[in-house]
Structure formats: C-alpha cells, structure tokens
Amino acid sequence: MSVQWDDLKVFLAVARSESLSGAGRRLKVDPATVGRRVARLEAEYGTPLFAKSPIGYALTDAGQRLITHAERVEQAMSAAADEMGGQSGGMTGQIRIGAPDGSANYLLPQVCATIAADNPDLEIQILALPRVVNLTRREADMVVAVSPPNAGRLSVQKICDYKLHLAATQTYLDHAPSIRTLDDLKNHRIIGYIQDMIFDKELDYLAEAGLGRVDLASNSVSVQINWVRQGGGISVMHDFALPATPGVQRLLTDQLSLTRSFYLVRHADDRRLERQNRFAAALVDGMRAEVARLEALT
Numbered sequence: 001m002s003v004q005w006d007d008l009k010v011f012l013a014v015a016r017s018e019s020l021s022g023a024g025r026r027l028k029v030d031p032a033t034v035g036r037r038v039a040r041l042e043a044e045y046g047t048p049l050f051a052k053s054p055i056g057y058a059l060t061d062a063g064q065r066l067i068t069h070a071e072r073v074e075q076a077m078s079a080a081a082d083e084m085g086g087q088s089g090g091m092t093g094q095i096r097i098g099a100p101d102g103s104a105n106y107l108l109p110q111v112c113a114t115i116a117a118d119n120p121d122l123e124i125q126i127l128a129l130p131r132v133v134n135l136t137r138r139e140a141d142m143v144v145a146v147s148p149p150n151a152g153r154l155s156v157q158k159i160c161d162y163k164l165h166l167a168a169t170q171t172y173l174d175h176a177p178s179i180r181t182l183d184d185l186k187n188h189r190i191i192g193y194i195q196d197m198i199f200d201k202e203l204d205y206l207a208e209a210g211l212g213r214v215d216l217a218s219n220s221v222s223v224q225i226n227w228v229r230q231g232g233g234i235s236v237m238h239d240f241a242l243p244a245t246p247g248v249q250r251l252l253t254d255q256l257s258l259t260r261s262f263y264l265v266r267h268a269d270d271r272r273l274e275r276q277n278r279f280a281a282a283l284v285d286g287m288r289a290e291v292a293r294l295e296a297l298t
Contacts, residue, residue: 003041003044003045005073005077006037007037007040007041007044008041008070008073008074009027009074010023010027010034010037010038010041011038011041011049011063011066011067011070012067012070012071012074012138013026013027013034014034014038014050014057015050015057015059015063015067016137016138016139017137018055018056018057018058019056019057020032020034020035020038020057038050045062045066047060047062048060048062048063049062049063049066050063071269075269075270075272075273078270078273078275090118090119090120090121090122091115091119091121091122091275091278091279092119092121092122092275093121093122093123093275094122094123094124094125095122095123095124095125095141095142095275095276095279096124096125096126096127096139096140096141097112097124097125097126097127097140097141097142097143097144097283098127098129098133098135098139098140098142098143098144099126099127099128099129099133099143099144100128100129100130100144100145100146100200100203100221101128101129101130101220101221101222102221102222102238102241103144103262103287104126104127104128104144105128105221105222105241106238106240106241106244106294107240107287107290107291107294108126108144108287109126110290111283111286111287111290112124112126112283112286114286115279115282115283115286118282122279127139127140130197130199130219130220130221131199132145132199132200135152135154135265135266135267141266141270141276142264142265142266142270142276142279142280142283143264143265143266144159144262144263144264144265144287145200145262145263145264145265146200146202146203146260146261146262146263147200147201147202147261147263148263148265149265153267153268153269154265154266154267154268155265155266155267155268155270155271156263156264156265157263157264157280157284158261158262158263159261159262159263159264159284159287159288160261160262160287160288160291160292161259161260161261162238162239162240162259162260162261162262162291162295163238163239163257163258163259163295164205164236164237164238164239164257164258164259164260165236165237165239165250165251165252165253165256165257165258166185166209166234166235166236166237166250166251166252166253166256167228167234167235167236167237167242167248167249167250167251168228168231168233168234168235168248168249168251169228169229169230169231169247169248169249170247170249171231171247172231172232172233172234176188176189179234179251179252181252181255182209182210182252182255182256185209185211185234186211186213188233188234189215189216189232189233189234190206190211190213190214190215190216190233190234190235191214191215191216191217191224191227191228191232191233191234191235192205192206192211192214192216192217192224192235192236193206193214193217193218193219193224194214194217194218194219195214195217197219202260205236205258206236208256208258209236209256215233216232216233221238221241224237225237225241225245225248228245228248229245229247229248234251236256236258237250239294239295239298240290240291240294240295241294242294242297242298243294243297243298250298262287262291264280264283264284266280
C-alpha cells in the first residue's frame with residue numbers, strides 16, 4: 001500500500017467540506033481532480049470512504065476510522081513544518097482565524113498587521129462570519145469567540161473583557177425625542193441583530209436594556225454600525241469600535257453598561273504546534289493591548 005500524505009490531505013478536505021467543490025476550493029484544485037484522488041484512495045484501501053447523497057459527501061464507517069489516523073498525520077506534518085520553519089526565527093505558512101465580524105473588523109486587522117510586519121513570511125487570513133466558526137471541520141485554525149465552548153476537544157483561553165454602550169450620532173439625537181432614561185428608548189428607532197439569527201446568547205444586548213423591538217436589524221455588526229453612522233437610530237455598540245466611527249457618541253452610560261469577553265479557542269492537539277502557540281500568544285497580547293487602547297479613547 002502506497003498512500004501518500006497528499007492523498008490524505010485530499011481525504012480530509014472532502015470530509016470537512018462534505019463536497020468535492022468545497023474541497024477543491026480549500027486545496028486550490030478543480031473538483032474533478034479531487035474526485036480522482038478520492039477514487040484512487042478508495043481503490044488503495046479497497047473500500048468506499050464516502051457515501052454520496054444529494055446533500056453531499058458523508059463519511060462511511062471506513063472513512064470514520066481513517067479520519068482519526070489522517071488527522072494524526074496532519075498534526076505530525078504541521079509539527080514538522082513548524083519545527084523546520086522555526087529555523088529562520090519568524091513564523092511562516094498560513095494561519096486562519098475565525099471571528100465574529102465586530103472583532104474581525106475593528107480589532108483583528110490592526111493586531112494581525114503588527115504580527116505580519118514582524119513575520120513577513122506568514123500568511124494570515126481572517127474569516128469574519130456572523131455565526132460560530134466550525135473548528136471540527138477546520139474552517140479555521142483558531143477562533144475568537146464571545147463565549148467559551150462546552151463540548152469537543154478544544155483548548156480555551158480567555159483573552160480579555162470589553163465594554164458596550166448605547167450609541168447614536170448627534171445628528172440623529174438633534175431630530176429625535178430627548179433621552180433621559182432607558183424607558184425613553186421606546187420612542188426611538190432601535191438598531192440591532194435579527195432576533196432569530198443571534199448565534200450566541202452573549203450577543204443579545206438589547207434584552208438587557210429591556211428592548212424587544214428592533215426597527216433596523218442585521219445579522220452583521222458592521223451593517224448595524226453603519227446604520228448608526230448614517231443617523232438611522234440607536235444601537236448597542238462596542239466601545240472599541242467608537243474611535244473608528246467619528247460622530248457617534250455613547251448614551252446613558254450610567255444606566256446601561258455591558259461587559260462581555262473574548263476567548264481564543266483552538267484544537268487541543270494544536271497546543272503541540274510551536275508556530276500556532278507563538279501566533280496565539282501574539283494574538284492574545286495584541287488584542288488585550290488594542291482593546292485597552294481603543295476603550296481609553298472613548
């Protein structure tokens with residue numbers, strides 16, 4: 001039997017994407033090539049590794065047995081690449097971070113730019129999604145989350161706390177009823193999440209303000225913030241986003257002040273990878289410093 005790492009890499013990509021096209025995008029090859037590689041691997045093992053259905057490719061029992069071994073090989077190859085790449089001093093290769101779009105837009109770009117400047121051979125990708133990023137399917141190497149997961153073989157590290165307050169533009173306030181208490185908010189346009197698309201209970205900010213109505217709703221924090229910037233209404237905003245939104249000011253800070261936390265989530269096995277450990281340490285330090293710097297400006 002002559003199974004190669006490249007064959008197992010294709011197998012893992014199909015298993016995680018559940019499709020040939022998704023695996024092709026991950027590997028930057030066409031789906032037909034992926035299909036041929038899978039067929040060759042199945043012929044090598046003498047058994048189907050995937051069951052094809054209208055919704056995609058699902059692992060067979062044999063595929064389930066193989067994936068454990070394939071992931072061990074993947075870990076070993078990553079460790080070898082880390083060790084050899086470390087000879088040059090800087091980090092190399094590619095690291096993908098998954099994050100909610102608030103932190104992905106207003107924190108991670110500047111933090112990752114600093115890391116990239118110190119490691120010119122490192123490729124950094126930020127996956128900004130208004131949902132939980134799936135580490136099991138290797139959508140990302142690590143995830144910035146707003147609540148710690150309670151299942152799976154994962155390593156969780158608290159990064160820092162951050163603050164949120166009600167916010168609006170002076171332009172909006174000049175043409176709207178006065179606001180002295182939280183009860184006055186019922187007379188104003190409220191901007192927030194689409195209620196049935198809130199993917200983490202920690203993001204249900206308006207519930208803490210006693211507001212059940214959202215007049216302008218989006219599953220994207222960036223859209224919500226842009227609505228606020230355009231004078232569309234009042235929203236709960238991250239303090240760290242305010243320096244990037246001139247003209248937006250905090251409201252009723254003595255009556256509503258929310259504290260949330262960021263967590264760095266990784267595969268437990270990845271703690272053996274020096275490159276990822278170094279990147280994680282730089283990311284955590286950078287996020288802590290940037291949150292503190294930006295919140296001090298509000």
